Amino acid sequence: MKLTVPHMGLLSMAYTKVLRExxxxxxxxxxxxxxxxxxxxRHSPEYACLPFxxxxxxxxxxxxxxxxxxxxxxxxxxxxxxxxGVIQAEILKGLGYRFQMARTDNxxxxxxxxxxxxxxxxxxxxxxxxxxxxxxxxRMAAFDKLEALYFKTKPREINNGETDRAFREGLKIIEDxxxxxxxxxxxLKVKRIFRDVKTDxxxxxxxxxxxxxIFVVIEPFANMDVERRLARMGVEVVRGVWLSDWLNDRxxxxxxxxxxxxxxxxxxxxxxxxxxxxxxxxSVGKTIKFxxxxxxxxxxxxxxxxxxxxxxxxxxxRISSDLNYPVLSLTFDEHVSEANLQTRLEAFVDLxxxxxxxxxx
Amino acid sequence: MExxxxxxxxxxxxxxxxxxxxxxxxxxxxxxxQGQPIRVLQGALSDLYNDLSxxxxxxxxxxxxxxxxxxxxxxxxxxxxxTAHAVAAIRHYPKVQSVIEIGGQDSKLIIIxxxxxxxxxxxxxCAAGTGSFLEHQALRLGLRIExxxxxxxxxxxxxxxxxxxxxxxxxxxxxxxxxxxxxxxIVAGLCEALVRNYLSNLARGKExxxxxxxxxxxxxxxxxxxxxxxxxxxxxxxxxHHNIMGAIGAALLALETTPPxxxxxxxxxxxxxxxxxxxxxDDCPNTCGVIEVSxxxxxxxRWGDNCGKWSSALGS
Numbered sequence: 095m096k097l098t099v100p101h102m103g104l105l106s107m108a109y110t111k112v113l114r115e116x117x118x119x120x121x122x123x124x125x126x127x128x129x130x131x132x133x134x135x136r137h138s139p140e141y142a143c144l145p146f147x148x149x150x151x152x153x154x155x156x157x158x159x160x161x162x163x164x165x166x167x168x169x170x171x172x173x174x175x176x177x178x179g180v181i182q183a184e185i186l187k188g189l190g191y192r193f194q195m196a197r198t199d200n201x202x203x204x205x206x207x208x209x210x211x212x213x214x215x216x217x218x219x220x221x222x223x224x225x226x227x228x229x230x231x232x233r234m235a236a237f238d239k240l241e242a243l244y245f246k247t248k249p250r251e252i253n254n255g256e257t258d259r260a261f262r263e264g265l266k267i268i269e270d271x272x273x274x275x276x277x278x279x280x281x282l283k284v285k286r287i288f289r290d291v292k293t294d295x296x297x298x299x300x301x302x303x304x305x306x307x308i309f310v311v312i313e314p315f316a317n318m319d320v321e322r323r324l325a326r327m328g329v330e331v332v333r334g335v336w337l338s339d340w341l342n343d344r345x346x347x348x349x350x351x352x353x354x355x356x357x358x359x360x361x362x363x364x365x366x367x368x369x370x371x372x373x374x375x376x377s378v379g380k381t382i383k384f385x386x387x388x389x390x391x392x393x394x395x396x397x398x399x400x401x402x403x404x405x406x407x408x409x410x411x412r413i414s415s416d417l418n419y420p421v422l423s424l425t426f427d428e429h430v431s432e433a434n435l436q437t438r439l440e441a442f443v444d445l446x447x448x449x450x451x452x453x454x455x
Numbered sequence: 456m457e458x459x460x461x462x463x464x465x466x467x468x469x470x471x472x473x474x475x476x477x478x479x480x481x482x483x484x485x486x487x488x489q490g491q492p493i494r495v496l497q498g499a500l501s502d503l504y505n506d507l508s509x510x511x512x513x514x515x516x517x518x519x520x521x522x523x524x525x526x527x528x529x530x531x532x533x534x535x536x537x538t539a540h541a542v543a544a545i546r547h548y549p550k551v552q553s554v555i556e557i558g559g560q561d562s563k564l565i566i567i568x569x570x571x572x573x574x575x576x577x578x579x580x581c582a583a584g585t586g587s588f589l590e591h592q593a594l595r596l597g598l599r600i601e602x603x604x605x606x607x608x609x610x611x612x613x614x615x616x617x618x619x620x621x622x623x624x625x626x627x628x629x630x631x632x633x634x635x636x637x638x639x640x641i642v643a644g645l646c647e648a649l650v651r652n653y654l655s656n657l658a659r660g661k662e663x664x665x666x667x668x669x670x671x672x673x674x675x676x677x678x679x680x681x682x683x684x685x686x687x688x689x690x691x692x693x694x695x696h697h698n699i700m701g702a703i704g705a706a707l708l709a710l711e712t713t714p715p716x717x718x719x720x721x722x723x724x725x726x727x728x729x730x731x732x733x734x735x736x737d738d739c740p741n742t743c744g745v746i747e748v749s750x751x752x753x754x755x756x757r758w759g760d761n762c763g764k765w766s767s768a769l770g771s
Contacts, residue, residue, distance in 0.1 A: 127740035411660055420573070431579075433519055434561070438577055441537035445572045452571050 095194075096121050097163045097214060098156035100149040103312035103337060104241070107265065108234040112226060112272050117216035123156040126315040130155060135428050137185055143174070143397035144316055144427050145309040150182050157191045165214075168197040173372045173402050202344050229274060231347045235338040236271075236281055240264045243288050245321065245331040249299035252292040260287050300446050303384035305334040305377045306395035307403045310426050312337055317395055317426055318435055324393075327443055332389055334380040335373055358383075365409050372402030378409050381421065385413075390446045391420035398427035420445060456481070457510040460503075460719070461706025462528070463539070463699070464492050464520025467559025467586055468672060470702040471499045473509055478546060478707060482507055483699050492520050493527065493729050493748070500528075501725035511719045513712065515539075515705030519560075526756035527729065527748060529718035532708045539704030541565050541572045544668050546707055547694055552664040555683065555691070556700075557653070557673035559586040564657040576657045586672045588621050592628070592645060596638065603642055607678025610643030618648025646678040650686050669693045670700040727751070736760060 096119045106122040113120050126148050134151030166179035179197040200206050208223045217223050248257040264284040271280035310316040321331045339354045358379030369375040381392050396403030407423045414421040422442045458481055463470040472483040484499050515532040516524035517539040525533045544554045554565040566574040593600045614636050617627040674697040683691050731748045745765045748756045757766050
C-alpha cells in the first residue's frame with residue numbers, strides 16, 4: 095500500500111516521517127503549485143471552493159506518481175468539507191484511476207483516529223497507537239511554534255534573509271525528531287538558532303492579525319503567500335488560526351492552552367452567539383480580541399463561495415465600523431490577480447502606518 | 456531648475472510630473488502606454504529633459520508598472536496607486552472625505568477621515584466603467600472618447616442599460632439602438648449603468664461623505680460625473696489635475712522622504728536601446744514568467760520569479 099494525504103500547510107511534515115518508521119509507505123504529494131491548481135480546476139465543479147480544487151489536484155498528482163491509497167479527513171465536517179472525500183473519490187474514479195480511499199468518518203473522535211493509525215501501520219497495541227498519535231500532534235505544535243517564531247523575527251531582522259534561513263533549518267531539525275526526547279532537544283536547538291538571528295530590539299513593527307478559513311490561512315499556496323508578503327513589507331503577522339489549536343480543541347494535548355473555539359465564542363458574543371460553521375466564530379471573536387490587544391488591523395481571508403466565512407465577513411464589516419478598526423477582507427480562488435492583491439496589501443499597510451502616526455488606536 | 460519626479464505607469468496611460476519643493480506642478484505629461492511602457496517612459500523623459508533639463512531630487516513611482524519604473528529608472532519611493540491618489544487628494548483638498556478614482560482598467564474608492572485613509576476598495580471582478588470599456592464603446596458608436604461626456608449631457612431620457620457585466624452591457628446597448636433610441640439617450644444610459652455598477656461593486660456598505668473628489672482619466676467624462684451626482688445626490692469635484700493625480704501623489708511621496716541622494720539613473724537612459732524580453736522558467740512546476748530588460752548586450756534588470764533565483768543572479 096502506497097498512501098498519500100493531500101497537503102494542508104505543514105501538516106504532512108508532522109506525520110510522514112513518524113508513520114514511515116512504523117511501516118506505513120507514506121508518499122506525500124508534491125507541494126501545491128500552479129500545476130496542482132490547474133489539474134484541480136479542470137476536474138472540479140466550478141463552484142467548489144479553492145481548498146477542494148487544490149486537494150483534488152494534489153490527489154491526481156500523487157496518483158500519477160503511483161500511489162494506490164488516499165486518506166482524506168471528512169465526516170460531518172465544519173462545512174461542505176465533510177463531503178469532499180466522497181465527491182473527490184467519485185471524480186477520480188470517473189477519470190479512470192484505481193485506488194482505495196480511506197476517510198475518517200468522525201474527525202473529532204480520538205478512538206477513530208487511533209483505529210485508523212492501527213489499520214494502516216504495523217503498530218500492534220492500542221497504547222503504541224496513542225503514543226504515535228500524540229507524538230504527531232506535538233510535532234505539529236512544534237511546526238506551528240516555528241512559524242510563529244518566524245513571523246515575530248522576520249520584521250525585526252537586520253540582515254535580510256537570515257530569518258528565512260533559520261526557518262528552513264528549523265523545519266529540517268523538527269522533521270528529523272521522531273521521538274519525544276529528540277523532539278524536546280530539537281526544539282531547544284531551534285530556539286537557539288533563532289536567538290542567533292540578529293534583530294533590531296527596538297523595532298515596533300505594525301502588527302496585523304490574520305484570520306479566516308483554516309485551509310486558506312495555513313496553506314501559503316492557497317493565499318498567494320499573504321503572510322510572507324506582509325512579513326517582507328516589515329509587518330509582524332499575528333496568525334489567529336493554527337492547525338495545532340484546532341487539534342488541541344479536539345484531542346487536548348497542550349494542557350495550558352484553553353479551548354480556542356470556546357474562548358472565541360465568549361469574545362464574539364455581542365455579535366455572533368453560536369458557531370455558524372467553519373471558523374466563522376473564531377474570525378468574529380478573535381477580531382474583537384485582536385482589537386483589545388492593540389493589534390493594528392485584521393486581514394480576513396476566505397475561499398470564494400465559502401458560506402461560513404461569508405457570514406463572518408459581513409459581521410466583521412459591522413465590527414469594523416462600530417469599533418473604528420481596520421479590517422481587510424480577501425477572497426481567494428483561481429482567478430485572483432497577483433497585482434491586484436499586492437496593491438491592496440500595500441495600501442492596507444500604508445493605511446495602518448499613517449493611522450498609527452496620527453495616533454489612531 | 457530642480458524638482459521631484461512622479462511617475463505613474465498605468466495599464467493604459469503613462470503619467471509623468473515634475474513638482475517643486477512647494478508641491479507646485481512644473482511640468483506634466485499624459486500619454487498612452489500602448490503596451491510599450493519602456494519606450495513611452497523614455498520618450499517622456501527625453502521630452503522633460505528637452506523642455507526643462509531639471510535636476511531630479513527624488514523619484515516616486517506608482518501604478519501597475521511601478522516595479523518596472525523602479526528597475527529601469529531607479530525610484531526612491533515605490534507606492535501603490537491607492538496611497539498615491541490619496542496623498543495627492545489630501546494635499547490639494549485637505550478636507551476631502553471620499554475619492555472616486557477610475558482609470559484605464561481598474562477603479563477604486565478611497566474613504567478618508569481627518570486627512571487619513573480609513574478604508575478603500577478596488578474592483579476585483581468586473582471592469583465595467585473603466586476607461587478601456589468606455590473607449591471600446593465610443594469606438595463602436597463611431598465617436599471619439601472625448602465626445603462621450605458632452606453627448607451624454609444632451610440626453611432627455613437616459614435609457615436603462617444592464618450594467619452588471621461589460622459584455623451584457625454591450626449587447627443591451629446594441630438592443631436599445633436597434634429599438635430606435637437616440638444616441639444621446641443611449642450614451643447617457645451607459646454612463647448611468649457604469650455608475651450603478653461602480654457603486655454596487657465598490658461602495659457597498661461605505662459612506663461617501665462630501666467633499667467627494669473624482670480622479671483618474673474617466674473623470675474627464677462629464678456624463679459620468681453628472682451620473683454620479685444624480686445617483687448620490689451630492690456634489691462631485693473634479694480636480695484640475697484629475698488625470699495625473701497618481702503621479703502627483705508619487706512625486707509628493709518622494710518629496711516627503713527627501714532622499715539625501717536620489718536613486719534616479721539620469722536622463723541619459725532615454726537614449727539607450729532598452730529591450731525587454733521574457734521567458735518561462737521550467738525549473739519547477741510554478742513556471743514563473745521572468746522578465747528581462749537589457750541595455751545593448753548587458754541585462755540590467757530581471758524580475759517576476761517567485762524564488763528570486765533569476766533576479767538575484769544579477770546582483771544589485
